[in-house]
Amino acid sequence: MSTLKASWSASSSSTQRGFVKAAINIPTRVARISLPGLRKAEEMDLHREKQLSPVKIRTTNKNEDNNGPDPMVMAKLYAILEAVADRIEMHKNIGDQRNNWNTLLLTSINSLTLAAATMAGIAAISGSSAAMKVSSTAMYVAATGILSIVNKIQPSQLAEEQRNAARLFKQLENQIRTVISVGNPTAADVKDMMEKVLALDKAYPLPLLGAMLDKFPANVEPAVWWPEQRMKLHSKGDNKSYNGWNGKLEEEIKQTVGVLRIKDKEDYLKLGQKALNLNKFLAIAGPTLTGLAAVGSALVGSPCDEGGWAVGMAVVGGALASVVNMVEHGGQVGMVFEMYRSNAGFFKLMDESIESNLMEEDLERRENGEVFEMKVALQLGRSLSQLRDLAAAAAVKGKDIDEFASKLF
CATH class of the missing domain: 1.10.10 (Arc Repressor Mutant, subunit A)
Incomplete structure (x- = not known):
């Protein structure tokens, strides 16, 4: 059974x-x-x-x-992605607001200044009206105070900072989406993205009080919006033990980064210094002229106003102050300075990224050489053949090369 x-x-x-x-x-x-x-x-x-x-x-x-991917890692990356998307919107909205500040304050200050100059001239011609004198003086004093604050915060520069931040956060958002869609993200990717978000927050702060960047630094330094460059492990190539690198490519990249340092980055730092010096002069000249105009307006018709110098100071000072204010804020000199500083920072970032790859002696731990060469060429607005021609010219001429590495800026 x-x-x-x-x-x-x-x-x-x-x-x-x-x-x-x-x-x-x-x-x-x-x-x-x-x-x-x-x-x-x-x-x-x-x-x-x-x-x-x-x-x-x-x-x-x-x-x-x-x-498959770790669900906890994916959840953290999506949380970072949501925060980055929110920051993009915040910087965009605040950038628009600060650009409006620049336009409205420029119009308001120039209107006050020209109205005060007109009233000072009328008071001198009529020979009467203490009310005209007092009104003119009050308007000049108000213009001086407002202009001093505006010159301190530089609304056009603030707007450019927010535009840069929105663009860089958008770039970071695309990087996170790429990490999620390609391969299995790891805890190291989460840490890297968190550090990039915090570095951008520090480089482009949103608040003004206590966190605003110095608008008139002693020396011009490139903008830095990235964390410290560290060696990163890259996946090993399947069919090329040298990971796309060879002696010729390494020498080409070294020559390219040399041109970036001696030409592009230095040139933008010099231009940034010139824009900063001009902005400093205009920022001091504007309130000084309106202040002198206020004094002249108060003394119009007084016993010490012999020869009409007081009314001349009031009218001419107001007119010159309007011109200075228009050049500084209408021309957005602060924005130009920030643009030069940001461009120098872009070349500094390229320099550090290239150096972090070249310092790694193990070729298998570097980023793939062919992909890296293409990235460098795209960032400089060049084709691969143009990048190789630049490296060849730099090898021959050295520091005397008259060509810039970037064709974008």
Whole structure:
């Protein structure tokens, strides 16, 4: 009987797996007598299979999870992505607001100044009206105070900072989406993206009080909006042990970064210094002229106003102040300075990125050489052949090269 049970169990299991290995011919009499026992054996086998089936399913799911991305890492990356999207919107809105500040304050201050100059001239011609003198003086004092604050915060420069921040956060958003869509992101990717977000927050602060960048630094330095460059592990090439690098490519990249340092970055730092000096002069000249005009307006018609010098100071000072204010804020000199500083920062970032790759002696741990060369060429607005021609010219001429590396700026 035990042999019959085992045979029936084996036949039942084989049939469930879809493989029929043998046919058992059981006499009708024997089958009728042993049917309850056979049913019991079959039920026990089915019960054992039901117990084992969930274990097999869970094991399969676990293996699949190990091959896929870590859900916790993905959740953190999506949280960072949401924060970055929010920052893009904030910087865009605040940039628009500060650009409006520049336009409205420029119009208001020039209107006050020209109205005060007109009233001072009328008061001198009519020879009466203390009210005209007082009104003119009050308007000059108000213009001086407002202009001093505006020159301190530089709305056009603030607007340019927010535009740069919105663009860089948008770039970071695209990087995060690429990391999510390509390959399995890791905890190192989460840490890297967090550091980039915090570095951008520090480089382009939103508040004014206590956090605003110095608008008139002693020396011009490139803008820095990235964390410290560290060696990064890159996946090894499948079919090229040298990972796309060779001696010729490495020398080409070294020559390119040399041109970036001595030409592009230095040139923009010099231009930034000139824009900063001009902005400093205009920022001091504007309030000084309106202040002198206020003094002249207060002294119009007084005993010490011999020869009409007071009215001349009031009228001419107001007119010159309007011109200075228009050049400084209408010409957005602060924005130009920030643009030069940001461009110098872009070349500094390229310099550090190239150096971090070249300092890694293990070629397999570098970013793929062919991909890296293409990135450098695109960032400089050059084709690969143009990049190689630049490196060849730099190798021959050295510091005397008259060509800039970038064709974009």
